[in-house]
Amino acid sequence: MCGQVGIIFGRKRRRPDERDYLREVFIRMLLHSEERGPHASGLARLKTDGSHRIFKRPMRAHELVYEKPFQELLGQVDNETTILMGHTRWRTRGNELNNRNNHPIRAGIVIGTHNGTIYNADYLFRRLRLPRYAEVDSELIFRLADRFAPEGPIDQEGLKKALALCRGQMSAVLTSRLDPGTITVLKGNKPLCLRIHRQHRVVLYASDDAFIDFAVVNEKGWRELEVPPMTMLTIRHEDVRAIENSEFRFIPQERKGTLPEGVNA
Ligand SMILES: NC(=O)CC[C@H](N)C(=O)O
Secondary structure: OOEEEEEEEOOOOOOHHHHHHHHHHHHHHHHHHHHHOOOEEEEEEEEOOOOEEEEEEOOOHHHHOOOHHHHHHHHOOOOOEEEEEEEEEOOOOOOOOOHHHOOOEEEOOEEEEEEOOEOOHHHHHHHOOOOOOOOOOOHHHHHHHHHOOOOOOOOHHHHHHHHOOOEEOOEEEEEEOOEEEEEEEEEOOOOOEEEEEOOOOEEEEEOOHHHHHHHHOOOOOEEEEOOOOOEEEEEEOOEEEEEEEEEOOOEEOOOOOOOOOOOOO
């Protein structure tokens, strides 16, 4: 498993009470997501000027939220913040005691989280001569995106061609520090639910719909974005309602050693 949760912020002058509310929503989603990933947890925050902070540790989400850096990082959420990305990790490749293996992962100018396992990651790292900083397979996705972001923005068509070589499972969320107002969401063969709120001008995402339900309780105005598997979404800080989507491909495979059985959500 592994859990991805986050908030993509559209441009808006939010008052402190709305920012506090959205911070709380994020914390609640992350805490509920702990059941999907007990080995490590983490979060990243990016701003329009490209500044970022990542905090991750091999501990459960309910412990992470009491750490001072966690609270500092959330405290820095302001009107220039473009995304808060969170992750709870169920380790597959790479020990969590090496913090490099935990998510969010930074690879060059790209920062992201991943749910799934890329079975041929070692091979692709070698074949494509990609730098490697950690042992976790997920780094591959972000190295590929980094390679296709020579001038800042991620070249999505180039990235799609490279992703087509990957075999396994993936849903991922990523952005470039040189283009932090553009968020790429890859909904592949792992669950990822998205919901938009027009007045808040944010998009929430989570690996399980229930995490969003728990976080927003009965607040009105949330609308589900129906996204089929194998979709690449582009969501922009400028206007979170103007979402672009297109198909992307890789070789879906449920378990190592079994034959691909098509797409599984
Ligand atoms: N369970 C997962 O989705 C794991 C993600 C990634 N393969 C890791 O080990 O961190």
